Amino acid sequence: MIMHPSKSLSPAEADAFGRELDALRQRVVADLGKRDVEHIRHVIRLVRYSEAGGRALLHLGVGPLTFALGVTALGASKILENMEVGHNVMHGQYDWTGDPALDSKRYEWDIVCDGDHWRHSHNFEHHTFTNILGRDRDIGYAFLRVSPLQRWRPLHVIQPIAAAVLALLFQWGVGLHDLHLDETATGSQPLAMLRRRAMPFLRKAGWQLGKDYVLFPVFAGWNAPRVALGNLLANGMRNLWAFAIIFCGHFPDGVQLYRQAETAGERRGDWYLRQLNGSANITGNRVFHLLSGHLSHQIEHHLFPDLPAARYPELAPHVREICTRYGQAYNTGSFAAQLGSVANQLIRNALPTAA
Amino acid sequence: MLAMVPPTIRQAHPVQRLHAAGSRLAATAWRRWFLDRHTEFWLRELGANWLVAEPRARVLEVIDETPDARTLVLDPGRRWPGHRAGQYVPIEIELDGVRVRRCYSISSGSSQPGARRIAITVRRVAGGRVSVALHRLRRGAFVGIGRPAGDFVLDSPVPPKLLLVGGGSGITPIMAIIRDLTARPTGGVDVIVIQGSRSRADAIFGHELASLATRFGWLTLHARRDDGPAGRLDAAGLRALVPDLANRETFVCGPPGLMDVVARAAGDAGALQRVHHERFTAPVPRVAGDGDPEPVTVDLVRTGTQVVAGGPGPLLTQLERAGLSPPYGCRMGICNSCRCRKQRGTVEDCATGVVSSEPDQEIRLCVSIARSDLELVL
Numbered sequence: 001m002i003m004h005p006s007k008s009l010s011p012a013e014a015d016a017f018g019r020e021l022d023a024l025r026q027r028v029v030a031d032l033g034k035r036d037v038e039h040i041r042h043v044i045r046l047v048r049y050s051e052a053g054g055r056a057l058l059h060l061g062v063g064p065l066t067f068a069l070g071v072t073a074l075g076a077s078k079i080l081e082n083m084e085v086g087h088n089v090m091h092g093q094y095d096w097t098g099d100p101a102l103d104s105k106r107y108e109w110d111i112v113c114d115g116d117h118w119r120h121s122h123n124f125e126h127h128t129f130t131n132i133l134g135r136d137r138d139i140g141y142a143f144l145r146v147s148p149l150q151r152w153r154p155l156h157v158i159q160p161i162a163a164a165v166l167a168l169l170f171q172w173g174v175g176l177h178d179l180h181l182d183e184t185a186t187g188s189q190p191l192a193m194l195r196r197r198a199m200p201f202l203r204k205a206g207w208q209l210g211k212d213y214v215l216f217p218v219f220a221g222w223n224a225p226r227v228a229l230g231n232l233l234a235n236g237m238r239n240l241w242a243f244a245i246i247f248c249g250h251f252p253d254g255v256q257l258y259r260q261a262e263t264a265g266e267r268r269g270d271w272y273l274r275q276l277n278g279s280a281n282i283t284g285n286r287v288f289h290l291l292s293g294h295l296s297h298q299i300e301h302h303l304f305p306d307l308p309a310a311r312y313p314e315l316a317p318h319v320r321e322i323c324t325r326y327g328q329a330y331n332t333g334s335f336a337a338q339l340g341s342v343a344n345q346l347i348r349n350a351l352p353t354a355a
Numbered sequence: 356m357l358a359m360v361p362p363t364i365r366q367a368h369p370v371q372r373l374h375a376a377g378s379r380l381a382a383t384a385w386r387r388w389f390l391d392r393h394t395e396f397w398l399r400e401l402g403a404n405w406l407v408a409e410p411r412a413r414v415l416e417v418i419d420e421t422p423d424a425r426t427l428v429l430d431p432g433r434r435w436p437g438h439r440a441g442q443y444v445p446i447e448i449e450l451d452g453v454r455v456r457r458c459y460s461i462s463s464g465s466s467q468p469g470a471r472r473i474a475i476t477v478r479r480v481a482g483g484r485v486s487v488a489l490h491r492l493r494r495g496a497f498v499g500i501g502r503p504a505g506d507f508v509l510d511s512p513v514p515p516k517l518l519l520v521g522g523g524s525g526i527t528p529i530m531a532i533i534r535d536l537t538a539r540p541t542g543g544v545d546v547i548v549i550q551g552s553r554s555r556a557d558a559i560f561g562h563e564l565a566s567l568a569t570r571f572g573w574l575t576l577h578a579r580r581d582d583g584p585a586g587r588l589d590a591a592g593l594r595a596l597v598p599d600l601a602n603r604e605t606f607v608c609g610p611p612g613l614m615d616v617v618a619r620a621a622g623d624a625g626a627l628q629r630v631h632h633e634r635f636t637a638p639v640p641r642v643a644g645d646g647d648p649e650p651v652t653v654d655l656v657r658t659g660t661q662v663v664a665g666g667p668g669p670l671l672t673q674l675e676r677a678g679l680s681p682p683y684g685c686r687m688g689i690c691n692s693c694r695c696r697k698q699r700g701t702v703e704d705c706a707t708g709v710v711s712s713e714p715d716q717e718i719r720l721c722v723s724i725a726r727s728d729l730e731l732v733l
Contacts, residue, residue: 026707037452048396092691095717098454100409101395104691124684124692203380271687305689 006256006277007327011267017326018269021303024318028307036308037097043084043290044101051077058230059220071230075237076291081110082238083245083293084309090119093308111171111238112205117178117197127305131250131278132258138250139257141166141173142182145349146251146342149259152352159350160343170239175201241291244339245282249298252280252341254331275302276323281316281332288335289313299330410434412446412500414492415472423479424524424559425490426462430471431500437468438503440535441528441606441633446475447499448488454499456715457485460527460608460633461503462560464534476559478524507606507633508532513541514604518597520617522551522609523559528633529608530560537567537574547597549577551588551613587612590619601626608633653677654730656698664725669705671720674733681720681733688722695720700729 009017054074057066086109088094094102108115121137129135133149140146144163145156166173179197183189212231217224256277263274282288282296289296294309300316301309323330333341395409416428431444438444438461447456463474480486492498507528509517513536521529529548536546548568552558558578568576577596579588593616594600601624607617614632621630650665653674664673671693674681684692688706694717701712702723710726 022706029707033451033453035452037449044396045400048393048400092694095691095694097449097452098715098717099449105694119691120684124690127689128685128687207380268687306691 004329006273006329009269009273009326011269013326014269014273015267016269017322017328018267018272020322021272021319022268024315024322025304025307028304028311028315032096032308036310037094037099037102039310040085040089040094040102040308043080047077047081047085050074050080054230054234055216055227058227059216059223061223067226067230071233071237074230074234078110078234078238079241079291080293082242083295084290085293086110087293087295088309090115091123092306095306108204110208112175112201112208113171113177114175114200114204117200118174121178123305127302130275130302131256132260132263132274134260137177137180140251141177144346146345147257148349148353149257150349152349156350160347163346167240167243168236170243171235172205174242175205244335245292245295247342248282248335248338249279249295251345252331252333252338253345254329254341255280272303273328275299276319276328276330278302279331280338281330282335282338283332284335286313299332410500411497412473414494414496414498417492417494420476420559421557423557424476425479426474426476427489427492428463428472428474429498429500431473433469433471435466435468435470435473436502437466437470438473439508440465440531441507441509442503442505442531443507443528443633444473444475444503445499445501446485446489447501448485450484450488455485455713456499456501458504460505460507460531462527462530462534464531464538476524476527476530478559505633507608507631509535509606510604513544515543515545516599516603517544517546518549518600518603518605519546520549520551520605520607520609520613522613523553523557525607525609525613525633525635526550526552526559527608529606530564532606533564533567533574537571540571545573547575547577547603549579549588549593549596551579551581551609553581555580555583588616590616590623593617593620594623600624601629603629605630606633607631608635651700651725652728653725654728655679655733656730657733669721670702670718670723670725670729673725674720679733683721686721688719691719693720694718696732697723698730698732700725700731701727702729 050073054070054072054077057070057073061067061070086107089102089107090104090109092104095104100106104119109118126136126138131139133139140150144159144166145152179194179201180189181194184191184194212235213228216231217228220227256274258274258278263270266274276299279298279302281299282292284292284296289312294312295301297309297312297316300312300319303319304312304315307315320330410432412429412431414427415430416426418426418428420426441460443458443460445456445458447454449455459475459477461473462476463472466473477486477489479490489498505528509532519529519532521527529550533546533548536544548564550558550561550564552561555561558564558580561578564576565578568574579585581587585592588596597603597620600620603626605617605621605626607614607630611634614634617630617632618627621627650663653662653664655661662674662677662679664670664677666673666676668676671681671683671686681695682692684690686693697716697718699714701710702718703710703726705722705724712727
């Protein structure tokens with residue numbers, strides 16, 4: 001999509017920009033209450049019931065129709081649990097309630113990624129160093145080249161295929177992310193450190209595999225193969241969806257990357273600007289937004305990661321208005337457009353180009 | 356629950372190590388990946404409240420004691436550990452999405468583990484969110500309940516001479532002690548009770564105390580009302596009412612003024628060490644002034660140590676300056692890595708200026724400024 005580049009702001013303008021966003025944030029914080037808690041509790045209820053229903057259809061049903069319905073229900077449940085519940089609760093968006101079931105530090109989600117690893121690599125590293133080359137390991141997940149600013153390596157040629165494989169096995173990519181495998185490959189991370197980092201992942205992955213492919217199939221008796229396959233497909237459904245939504249968040253054309261030197265002495269307003277220009281939104285209807293965990297509002301999420309995500313749609317017009325006044329681009333487009341742009345970037349940058 | 360594996364397991368037989376590893380995995384799985392998500396949810400959905408990990412109490416009865424004091428008779432659930440008369444219990448209620456906790460003295464007498472009936476008596480405070488919300492509860496409602504605590508209790512054996520002073524809602528733990536004493540009369544005890552209240556209508560348990568005093572000769576009641584003929588009690592008045600104050604074990608609970616009166620009278624009689632007191636009012640937060648915060652004492656609950664934190668900057672920087680290394684991440688209030696529980700004390704949010712003295716509150720150290728002495732779970 002063609003977008004006018006964001007205006008470069010003076011320090012005073014950046015500060016004013018930051019203050020306006022801070023004020024916007026404060027208004028929402030002061031308004032948080034019952035309706036926010038009710039929302040997340042409704043979603044959790046939806047997740048649990050559709051999981052129970054999906055599993056019941058797989059365990060007790062016969063024939064392809066119940067199988068398809070079961071996989072769909074279970075897949076939808078996993079998608080909502082991953083996107084709207086897990087990601088958002090772990091960000092601390094509902095810590096203010098004091099409800100232990102919504103405690104960001106205690107929540108464990110239904111994928112192979114360990115919660116503590118995620119909290120460290122995502123909440124802290126990704127959201128603090130967003131899009132800074134050499135600091136944000138989410139840029140291409142340390143093996144894909146999504147921008148000409150990244151150095152080209154011969155293996156990048158096969159990256160469209162690598163990306164497709166990652167899409168199918170996305171939860172494993174997420175799970176392995178905090179192990180810093182790329183650093184072990186280049187020799188900068190000693191094996192002992194890798195072993196230490198890997199332990200929580202291996203425990204969580206072991207539990208997930210056991211649950212999905214041993215425990216539940218065993219309970220299904222004669223339906224064991226059906227249940228195992230159903231779990232596999234539901235996991236795959238969730239993987240593909242999460243991959244698509246998440247890749248649209250930072251990799252479409254127009255999203256800005258930063259060099260470390262550029263961000264030295266960054267103030268709060270500059271941080272907001274980097275979050276804004278480093279993210280992209282996806283347009284859609286309410287169901288789409290919910291299923292994406294409101295990561296369709298990646299911009300609002302990066303500006304306010306600890307505000308309940310269900311608030312992002314009502315914040316978006318205000319954010320957009322502030323951006324217009326400060327001459328900042330607001331990167332948004334349809335799912336097809338953004339996904340197409342991401343695919344385009346992956347293919348184009350598979351080949352060496354001048355930075 | 357499954358026991359933790361001892362550190363010497365490395366030298367153990369491979370089968371034992373496998374078993375130990377399996378136990379650890381099962382414990383983690385149950386605790387974090389299964390219990391959290393599924394079991395709690397379905398137990399609640401199916402209404403099996405007694406099995407739910409978070410203890411809750413059900414309101415059995417609501418009794419109006421005075422125009423603004425109400426007794427809630429509660430079923431504390433099967434895991435109630437029992438309590439001693441005079442102790443308090445934390446009560447948790449959700450207000451506009453936020454769980455808020457307050458401690459209330461248990462006004463019923465001591466209870467055994469597994470008891471299914473206790474009572475708290477709540478005075479509705481003007482502008483008080485929790486007391487107002489508790490007054491709105493009806494039979495069948497649920498509140499969160501914690502473990503009873505407090506040392507405002509009679510020694511065993513019971514001292515022969517007692518002075519029990521309760522002012523306003525401070526009569527609640529006193530009432531619990533009296534109910535215990537009258538339910539299980541111990542021979543040879545001599546009890547003087549002084550109840551202070553604004554008016555006759557405001558005297559919580561006034562009628563019950565009067566009738567108990569009539570029934571039991573060893574129980575003497577002095578009901579003092581602010582609007583009565585003698586007016587509010589002062590130290591001299593107390594010494595006159597209770598000449599043998601020095602020989603009595605004294606328990607006082609009430610407004611600061613009443614506590615001072617008793618302390619002064621006891622001090623004059625040389626009996627200050629025999630006074631037990633229970634405070635209801637929260638510690639007054641220090642003035643949230645501009646500029647660098649004053650040094651504060653921070654109690655670290657996990658390590659049982661205490662540090663003095665001072666100088667400019669948020670709490671995180673102050674604690675680091677005091678030699679600690681709390682976990683941190685972005686240092687800008689975004690990632691929650693530095694989040695910890697403030698059990699008591701007042702903090703100010705760097706960004707918003709909001710000052711909060713709420714107990715048991717999660718705070719982010721990197722954006723909080725200490726405004727009073729604190730108790731942190733660190």
